[in-house]
Amino acid sequence: MGFQPIKFYQTGTFTVGNRLLPPEQRSVQSGMERANALNSGHRACQGCGEALGARYAIDAAMNASGNKLIAVNATGCLEVFSTPYPETSWQIPWIHSLFGNAPAVATGVAAANRVRARKAGLPDSEVRVIAQGGDGSTTDIGLGCLSGMFERNDDVLYICYDNQAYMNTGVQRSSATPPAARTATTMPVGPEPGNTFGQGKNVPMIAMAHGIPYVATATVADLRDLEYKVTKAMSMRGARYIHIFVPCPLGWGSASNDTIKIARLAKETGLFPVFEAEYGEVVNVSKIRQRQPVEDYLRLQRRFAHLFGKKARLDVIERFQQMAEQNIRNFGLLADEKVTVGFRSSEHRK
Amino acid sequence: MLKQCEGSHAIAEAVALSRPEVVCAYPISPQTHIVEGVGELVKSGALKDCEFINVESEFAAMSVAIGSSAAGARTYTATASQGLLFMVEAIYNASGLGLPIVMTVANRALGAPINIWNDHSDSMSQRDCGWIQLFAETNQEAADLHIQAFKLGEELSLPVMVCMDGFILTHAYERVDIPEQEKVDAFLPPYSPRQVLDPTNPVSIGAMVGPEAFSEVRYLAHAKQMQAIELIPKISREFQDIFGRESGGLIRPYMLDDAETVVIALGSVLGTIKDTIDEMRADGISIGVLGITSFRPFPITAVRRALSHARRIVVLEKSFAVGIGGIVATDVRMALDGLDQRIYTVVAGLGGRNITRSSLHRVFRMAMHDQLEPLHFLDLEWSIINRELDRERATRRSGPIAENILRDVANAAKIG
Numbered sequence: 001m002g003f004q005p006i007k008f009y010q011t012g013t014f015t016v017g018n019r020l021l022p023p024e025q026r027s028v029q030s031g032m033e034r035a036n037a038l039n040s041g042h043r044a045c046q047g048c049g050e051a052l053g054a055r056y057a058i059d060a061a062m063n064a065s066g067n068k069l070i071a072v073n074a075t076g077c078l079e080v081f082s083t084p085y086p087e088t089s090w091q092i093p094w095i096h097s098l099f100g101n102a103p104a105v106a107t108g109v110a111a112a113n114r115v116r117a118r119k120a121g122l123p124d125s126e127v128r129v130i131a132q133g134g135d136g137s138t139t140d141i142g143l144g145c146l147s148g149m150f151e152r153n154d155d156v157l158y159i160c161y162d163n164q165a166y167m168n169t170g171v172q173r174s175s176a177t178p179p180a181a182r183t184a185t186t187m188p189v190g191p192e193p194g195n196t197f198g199q200g201k202n203v204p205m206i207a208m209a210h211g212i213p214y215v216a217t218a219t220v221a222d223l224r225d226l227e228y229k230v231t232k233a234m235s236m237r238g239a240r241y242i243h244i245f246v247p248c249p250l251g252w253g254s255a256s257n258d259t260i261k262i263a264r265l266a267k268e269t270g271l272f273p274v275f276e277a278e279y280g281e282v283v284n285v286s287k288i289r290q291r292q293p294v295e296d297y298l299r300l301q302r303r304f305a306h307l308f309g310k311k312a313r314l315d316v317i318e319r320f321q322q323m324a325e326q327n328i329r330n331f332g333l334l335a336d337e338k339v340t341v342g343f344r345s346s347e348h349r350k
Numbered sequence: 351m352l353k354q355c356e357g358s359h360a361i362a363e364a365v366a367l368s369r370p371e372v373v374c375a376y377p378i379s380p381q382t383h384i385v386e387g388v389g390e391l392v393k394s395g396a397l398k399d400c401e402f403i404n405v406e407s408e409f410a411a412m413s414v415a416i417g418s419s420a421a422g423a424r425t426y427t428a429t430a431s432q433g434l435l436f437m438v439e440a441i442y443n444a445s446g447l448g449l450p451i452v453m454t455v456a457n458r459a460l461g462a463p464i465n466i467w468n469d470h471s472d473s474m475s476q477r478d479c480g481w482i483q484l485f486a487e488t489n490q491e492a493a494d495l496h497i498q499a500f501k502l503g504e505e506l507s508l509p510v511m512v513c514m515d516g517f518i519l520t521h522a523y524e525r526v527d528i529p530e531q532e533k534v535d536a537f538l539p540p541y542s543p544r545q546v547l548d549p550t551n552p553v554s555i556g557a558m559v560g561p562e563a564f565s566e567v568r569y570l571a572h573a574k575q576m577q578a579i580e581l582i583p584k585i586s587r588e589f590q591d592i593f594g595r596e597s598g599g600l601i602r603p604y605m606l607d608d609a610e611t612v613v614i615a616l617g618s619v620l621g622t623i624k625d626t627i628d629e630m631r632a633d634g635i636s637i638g639v640l641g642i643t644s645f646r647p648f649p650i651t652a653v654r655r656a657l658s659h660a661r662r663i664v665v666l667e668k669s670f671a672v673g674i675g676g677i678v679a680t681d682v683r684m685a686l687d688g689l690d691q692r693i694y695t696v697v698a699g700l701g702g703r704n705i706t707r708s709s710l711h712r713v714f715r716m717a718m719h720d721q722l723e724p725l726h727f728l729d730l731e732w733s734i735i736n737r738e739l740d741r742e743r744a745t746r747r748s749g750p751i752a753e754n755i756l757r758d759v760a761n762a763a764k765i766g
């Protein structure tokens with residue numbers, strides 16, 4: 001599926017309606033035949049970005065695979081809220097094994113599918129495999145297995161729902177937690193409150209360094225972009241990675257009805273660059289539409305509350321602004337800029 | 351077909367004859383030759399319709415195995431020692447999910463201090479993990495047990511560890527009768543799981559279970575192992591019917607009927623013990639040996655029946671529970687509850703130390719005269735131990751034991 005930009009001149013908002021589009025251009029979520037892979041009745045919090053992201057992503061993957069999809073889930077919020085005994089919200093074959101092994105389990109599922117296809121005389125399996133987890137299982141405890149799956153170029157799409165901390169265990173810092181953020185293990189006390197500057201991992205870039213066929217970032221604020229990227233990923237074989245920014249009202253101290261707004265601000269400030277890469281090279285970036293100051297993003301979240309008020313830390317807010325500026329420069333996030341990050345194309349994977 | 355080959359090679363062939371569909375491999379001595387062998391059979395095309403996956407760790411090996419088994423593929427891997435420990439979280443997960451993965455454990459000591467040679471500390475550390483654990487006495491039995499393990503695991507929906515002594519078996523060249531493919535196919539039907547990850551019939555596997563049903567789930571894991579006690583001898587008999595030789599089963603008695611003293615052991619050391627017992631029998635001594643093939647499930651009834659006439663029992667173990675003593679001996683005591691028998695534990699062969707016939711003669715005779723301490727460590731070098739104990743008495747924090755001993759030995763060499 002090619003990407004067709006759609007402009008809505010009549011609204012002035014970012015709402016992407018479907019009424020005005022021909023049916024083939026409508027989003028998967030708006031379709032009558034959507035899979036509802038993660039069905040209603042689960043126990044996610046109100047405004048949960050991860051539940052939204054998973055629903056968007058898996059329904060799109062179901063659509064792209066002709067409903068022939070198996071999901072492997074790491075331990076975490078998504079696993080716990082979707083399968084409390086004796087219930088399950090999953091309408092697709094789904095397996096949870098451990099916190100740190102979802103990519104490896106997915107490799108095993110894909111291998112079994114491939115053998116079955118070969119025995120049936122098919123060139124490759126029609127049944128596709130997705131592995132998914134939060135930032136804890138992706139950037140920390142499962143990174144070894146993730147890197148192994150990437151390196152072998154196993155036929156798995158891994159999706160990370162990044163809400164920037166260990167939410168399931170009670171909001172502890174992960175290697176995806178931004179600096180200065182309050183978590184249960186980086187409390188807003190002392191001379192430098194919150195999480196430490198100068199730490200953290202950029203897993204999309206780490207994924208790109210493996211030279212795998214496809215790496216993309218997305219946010220839950222842009223349904224069409226997310227669906228497009230999942231669909232594109234599913235059209236390819238080999239190891240693929242999508243990193244989705246998913247606000248967590250509970251962990252971030254934000255209003256449930258601000259989830260989409262915060263996700264949009266993460267992109268529009270430049271703090272979360274939204275892009276696509278193939279074989280290590282950035283091939284497409286979502287340009288910032290209306291540039292916003294980082295302060296607007298930070299202010300909506302209680303985890304950054306200690307940066308504002310009587311003892312406001314303008315210096316810390318300025319460091320965030322500099323981080324955004326760097327992303328804007330590196331990824332060319334403004335209209336006429338060019339990408340300057342990436343890796344030389346990995347020919348051997350093609 | 352009779353073949354003079356390395357133990358690991360025999361295992362690779364037996365595994366390939368079982369037609370695995372996914373094999374994941376991570377190198378660790380002394381298991382490496384097995385997966386190398388399977389890998390070559392896949393690469394050459396001799397083993398068809400099998401995915402051989404070189405993974406990045408033992409944790410990943412077991413995790414890949416979990417995925418492929420849950421998706422309906424017959425799955426095999428092998429490990430040892432530190433590798434077994436590195437995959438522990440996934441090992442418990444595999445049995446909890448009821449996935450019939452077969453894994454060779456080429457038994458090796460656990461560090462620190464790092465040691466690559468044989469004892470049973472690795473698989474004994476996993477005695478409570480819910481896997482079936484079978485111990486092979488010879489390479490022939492190890493090869494046969496792998497073929498039986500797939501059948502056993504798949505009938506019960508439980509994973510099976512086939513434990514064989516690292517180096518002593520894995521690297522020993524001896525004669526092995528490699529079965530014919532047609533016979534293996536007749537014995538072992540293709541794997542058809544009752545539940546599998548399949549888009550046409552979606553199920554959720556591995557969901558959370560709270561206090562309301564967790565005990566029931568755990569009890570059922572135990573109940574399955576109790577079923578294995580019935581199934582293991584049955585499968586062993588079926589194997590004998592097709593292949594014409596005795597392999598597997600729960601226990602293996604030798605010279606037991608009238609034996610006043612009975613030795614219990616697992617694995618390849620049974621060979622040395624049998625030789626020793628033959629010599630003692632020639633001297634008119636009433637002694638026999640009971641080999642335990644199935645350590646998990648532990649065949650309490652069969653062991654009790656086999657030992658009912660014995661006056662004393664010597665459990666010879668290649669591992670021990672630090673702070674108390676014998677691991678197998680504890681289970682044997684359970685089997686002999688209420689009977690009036692002396693039970694001795696002899697810890698032997700740790701980290702690859704040779705267990706010699708002369709040492710066995712000495713320790714068995716001490717037991718016969720009831721002169722053995724309840725927990726005995728075979729052939730300890732007391733000068734090394736006493737020097738370190740003295741040092742610790744002098745300085746409470748005296749540093750790492752292994753390094754202290756090495757320094758002692760080096761100094762002694764210099765002075766000498």
